[in-house]
Amino acid sequence: xLPDEVRSxxxxxxxxxxxxxxxxxxxxxxxxxxxxxxxxxxxxxNALREMRTEVPAVNRTMASLYNLSRFIxxxxxxxxxxxxxxxxxxxxxxxxxxxxxxGSELIDENEVIITHSxxxxxxxxxxxxxxxxxxxxxxxxxxAPDYEGxxxxxxxxxxxxxxxxxxxxxxxxxxxxxxxxxVGADNVTRDGAVVNKAGTYLLALACxxxxxxxxxAAESFKLHPGLTSEEVEIVERPYxxxxxxxxxxxxxVTPWRYVRGVITEFGILVPPKEI
Amino acid sequence: xLPDEVRSxxxxxxxxxxxxxxxxxxxxxxxxxxxxxxxxxxxxxNALREMRTEVPAVNRTMASLYNLSRFIxxxxxxxxxxxxxxxxxxxxxxxxxxxxxxGSELIDENEVIITHSxxxxxxxxxxxxxxxxxxxxxxxxxxAPDYEGxxxxxxxxxxxxxxxxxxxxxxxxxxxxxxxxxVGADNVTRDGAVVNKAGTYLLALACxxxxxxxxxAAESFKLHPGLTSEEVEIVERPYxxxxxxxxxxxxxVTPWRYVRGVITEFGILVPPKEI
Numbered sequence: 001x002l003p004d005e006v007r008s009x010x011x012x013x014x015x016x017x018x019x020x021x022x023x024x025x026x027x028x029x030x031x032x033x034x035x036x037x038x039x040x041x042x043x044x045x046n047a048l049r050e051m052r053t054e055v056p057a058v059n060r061t062m063a064s065l066y067n068l069s070r071f072i073x074x075x076x077x078x079x080x081x082x083x084x085x086x087x088x089x090x091x092x093x094x095x096x097x098x099x100x101x102x103g104s105e106l107i108d109e110n111e112v113i114i115t116h117s118x119x120x121x122x123x124x125x126x127x128x129x130x131x132x133x134x135x136x137x138x139x140x141x142x143x144a145p146d147y148e149g150x151x152x153x154x155x156x157x158x159x160x161x162x163x164x165x166x167x168x169x170x171x172x173x174x175x176x177x178x179x180x181x182x183v184g185a186d187n188v189t190r191d192g193a194v195v196n197k198a199g200t201y202l203l204a205l206a207c208x209x210x211x212x213x214x215x216x217a218a219e220s221f222k223l224h225p226g227l228t229s230e231e232v233e234i235v236e237r238p239y240x241x242x243x244x245x246x247x248x249x250x251x252x253v254t255p256w257r258y259v260r261g262v263i264t265e266f267g268i269l270v271p272p273k274e275i
Numbered sequence: 276x277l278p279d280e281v282r283s284x285x286x287x288x289x290x291x292x293x294x295x296x297x298x299x300x301x302x303x304x305x306x307x308x309x310x311x312x313x314x315x316x317x318x319x320x321n322a323l324r325e326m327r328t329e330v331p332a333v334n335r336t337m338a339s340l341y342n343l344s345r346f347i348x349x350x351x352x353x354x355x356x357x358x359x360x361x362x363x364x365x366x367x368x369x370x371x372x373x374x375x376x377x378g379s380e381l382i383d384e385n386e387v388i389i390t391h392s393x394x395x396x397x398x399x400x401x402x403x404x405x406x407x408x409x410x411x412x413x414x415x416x417x418x419a420p421d422y423e424g425x426x427x428x429x430x431x432x433x434x435x436x437x438x439x440x441x442x443x444x445x446x447x448x449x450x451x452x453x454x455x456x457x458v459g460a461d462n463v464t465r466d467g468a469v470v471n472k473a474g475t476y477l478l479a480l481a482c483x484x485x486x487x488x489x490x491x492a493a494e495s496f497k498l499h500p501g502l503t504s505e506e507v508e509i510v511e512r513p514y515x516x517x518x519x520x521x522x523x524x525x526x527x528v529t530p531w532r533y534v535r536g537v538i539t540e541f542g543i544l545v546p547p548k549e550i
Contacts, residue, residue, distance in 0.1 A: 116444075141444075142516055142521055143444070144419050144442055144443065144444065145442060147516060147517065150516060150517045150519055153519045164522055165516070165519050165520065165521045165522065166521065166522045166523075167419055167420060167443070167473065167521060167522070167523060168419065168442070168443045168444040168474075169391075169416075169418070169419065169443040169444075169472070169473045169474030169477070169527075170473045170474075170522065170523075170524055170527070171477060172473070172474070172476040172477045172480070172527050173473055173476070173509075173524055173527045174522075197444070198442065198444045198445045198447070198448055199443075199444030199445075199447070201447035201448070201481070202444070202446060202447045202477040202480070202481060205447070205477070205480040205481060205484055206476070206477060206480060209480055234448075241417055241422060241425060241440065242422065242425045244425055244428045244440050245440065246417055246440045246441065246442060247439055247440065247441045247442070247445065247449075248441075248442060248445075249445055249448055252444075252445070252447050252448045
C-alpha cells in the first residue's frame with residue numbers, strides 16, 4: 001500500500017483539469033521524493049513496484065508518467081530514489097529551456113502562430129522568441145470545456161505578446177490565416193503519432209489543407225518507446241450540458257504524415273520522406 | 276422607411292442565436308406578408324426596394340435571405356406580394372419534405388451519422404428515415420458557444436433516434452467512427468463551396484481523411500446565384516470568456532472538393548469529377 005501522502009498527490013494529479021503532461025510529470029516526481037522520505041528497504045521497493053502501475057494509471061494517455069515510472073529504479077535506498085527524481089526534474093527543466101531555444105528559431109518576424117489548448121513547452125517557445133526580440137502574434141483556442149486556452153491568454157498577456165482567442169470550431173477558419181502552427185503533446189507514439197488535446201488533429205488537417213507548417217513541441221520524456229498509435233488509451237471525462245451527457249475524450253491522435261516536425265531538447269525530429 | 280412592425284421582425288431575426296437559414300427565410304416571408312397588409316402603391320414599392328437591402332443585411336452569410344428578397348417583385352400591389360411570399364413559404368416546405376425523402380435514401384441500416392450544429396433540413400432527413408423504419412445512430416456536436424446541438428438532441432430524443440453529444444473539438448475523433456456525415460448549409464456559393472456553422476470545414480476534412488462520405492442538405496433557395504466562395508461575408512458575434520474577448524465568426528467555408536453531394540429538393544448535386 002502506498003502512504004496516504006503519496007496517494008493524495010496521485011489523487012490530485014487525477015483531478016487536475018487544466019495543466020498538462022509536463023506539470024503531471026513534475027508532480028509525479030515530487031510524489032517519488034515524498035515516498036523516499038517515508039519508506040526504505042523492502043517497504044520502499046514494494047511501493048516503487050506499485051508506483052510502476054499507479055503513476056501511469058493516473059492518466060494512461062500521458063507518456064511522461066510512463067517514462068517517469070521507468071526512470072526511477074526499484075531500490076530499497078531512498079537516497080537513490082530522491083536523486084533520480086531530482087534528476088528527472090532537472091532534465092525536464094533543461095529540456096523545456098532547450099525546446100524554447102530551438103523552437104523560437106522557427107519563428108520569423110511577424111509570424112502568425114496558431115495553437116490549441118495550453119502547452120507549457122509551446123509557452124516556453126513564445127517566451128524565448130520574445131526574449132530574442134521577435135515580433136509575432138498568437139491565435140489560440142479557448143479549449144472547451146475546461147478553457148485552458150484562457151490560462152494561456154493570461155500568460156501571453158503578462159508577456160506582452162499580442163493574441164486572439166477563438167472558439168475551437170474556428171480552427172479551420174484561422175488556420176488559413178496563420179503562418180505557423182505550434183502545439184504541445186501528451187504522448188508521441190513509436191510510430192510518430194501525436195497524442196494531444198482533442199482538436200489538435202483538426203488543426204493539423206486544416207494546416208495541411210492550407211500549406212501551413214505544423215510543429216509539435218515535446219520533451220523527449222513524452223516520446224513513448226513502446227506504444228503505437230493504435231494502442232493509445234484515451235482518457236475521457238464526460239459532463240452534462242442542459243440535461244444531456246456530452247462525450248469528452250480528452251485527446252486525439254494526429255498521424256505523423258501531418259507533422260512537419262517534433263521539437264525536442266535534442267533537435268527537431270522530422271518524419272521520413274516516404275510518408 | 277419600413278413600418279415598425281416590419282422593422283421589429285428584422286430586429287428579431289438579427290438577434291436570433293439558435294435557428295438557422297430556413298427559419299430566417301420563413302420569418303422574412305412573414306415580414307413581407309405584414310408589409311403587404313400595411314402599405315400599397317408607391318409606399319409599398321419604396322418599402323420593397325428597401326427590403327431588397329434590409330432583408331439580406333439581416334445576415335449577409337444567408338443565401339436564403341438574398342433569394343427571398345429577389346423572389347418578391349417590386350410592385351405596388353399588396354396582393355402580389357402576399358401571394359409571392361406565401362408561394363415562397365409553400366415551396367420551402369415542399370423542398371424540405373423532398374430533401375427528407377431524397378436524403379433518407381442515403382441512410383443504410385445501422386448507419387452512424389455525424390453532424391454539426393442544427394440544420395432543419397438534416398432533421399427532416401432523420402425524420403423521413405425514421406418513418407421509413409430505418410435504424411441509425413447520430414453523433415452530434417454541442418456547437419459552442421450557443422449550443423444549438425442541444426436543440427437537435429432534444430428533437431432526436433422525442434423522435435426516439437439514439438444519439439451521442441460530443442464537444443466540437445472531438446469532430447476528428449468521431450468522424451473516424453462514423454459511416455456518413457450530413458450537415459446543413461446557410462449558403463452554397465456559385466463555385467460550390469458550402470458555407471455553414473464554423474467547424475463544418477473541419478468535419479469535412481476529417482471525413483475526407485477517413486473516407487467518410489460528406490453530404491450537405493440544402494433547399495435550392497440556399498444556392499446563391501451570384502456569390503463566389505471568395506466573396507462570402509461571414510457574420511461575427513464576439514463574446515467574453517473569463518475577461519477575454521473570444522472571436523466568433525459564425526460560419527466557415529468548405530470547398531466543393533470535400534463535398535460528396537448537395538441534397539436539394541431537385542436531387543443530389545455532385546461535384547464535377549475533375550475536382
